């Protein structure tokens with residue numbers, strides 16, 4: 481990256497940081513003092529950064545802290561996501577956004593989010609599929625469909641529905657990461673993660689890069705998720721698209737097209 485491009489990037493990042501700081505000062509976003517979080521335990525990591533489970537002060541209250549990098553693309557999506565969270569009224573099947581915290585010494589922010597005790601839908605189905613009866617599967621499906629319907633009624637398109645963006649808490653669906661654009665996936669360095677998302681993407685997008693993902697694309701992704709919930713299997717698991725070691729030519733072309 482040229483010196484000039486770096487300068488522009490920094491300038492744009494600062495605009496988003498200023499927005500975050502102003503929103504905290506204006507109390508549009510709740511601010512949590514980082515030093516008040518105790519017992520931090522890593523839960524996983526994604527393209528944003530790392531996710532930790534933490535207690536608030538010395539209480540039983542548990543939150544998920546999602547750290548994020550201060551680069552322009554991530555900050556833009558974070559600001560977008562916060563605005564969407566603030567716009568849409570709380571829904572019990574959408575992961576709650578509580579506010580923001582900052583590690584002062586590193587000038588690094590984290591989202592303070594609802595903690596989902598069973599992790600992602602992928603993990604949950606891997607561990608508990610055999611315990612689920614048809615009513616449990618129906619409830620999960622209904623909750624997932626109503627969470628997305630709730631977003632669509634507010635003209636919010638998720639665009640990134642897959643089994644790692646759906647979390648489970650107390651056997652209930654908690655939809656996460658809504659409003660993220662493809663740019664976040666673009667930023668991901670984890671090839672197997674990107675491949676794992678392909679089965680959930682509207683096939684029209686796979687055939688036409690210029691195709692804009694829309695509400696129907698979300699409905700397609702829900703269809704695949706419902707198939708996964710009812711069967712307990714990974715969608716299209718007999719296709720070699722998600723294993724970097726076994727990529728076939730079609731997969732490589734597909735990914736080049738998409739990302």
Ligand SMILES: Nc1ncnc2c1ncn2[C@@H]1O[C@H](COP(=O)(O)OP(=O)(O)OP(=O)(O)O)[C@@H](O)[C@H]1O
Nearest residue numbers: 523524525526527528531544594595596599600644
């Ligand atoms: N609110 C939460 N409660 C419990 N666990 C969580 C929560 N958020 C994330 N996790 C865990 O942390 C992992 C990483 O989450 P993160 O959202 O950063 O990445 P991702 O969605 O898997 O990937 P990407 O951001 O690249 O789409 C998840 O796979 C999940 O296991």
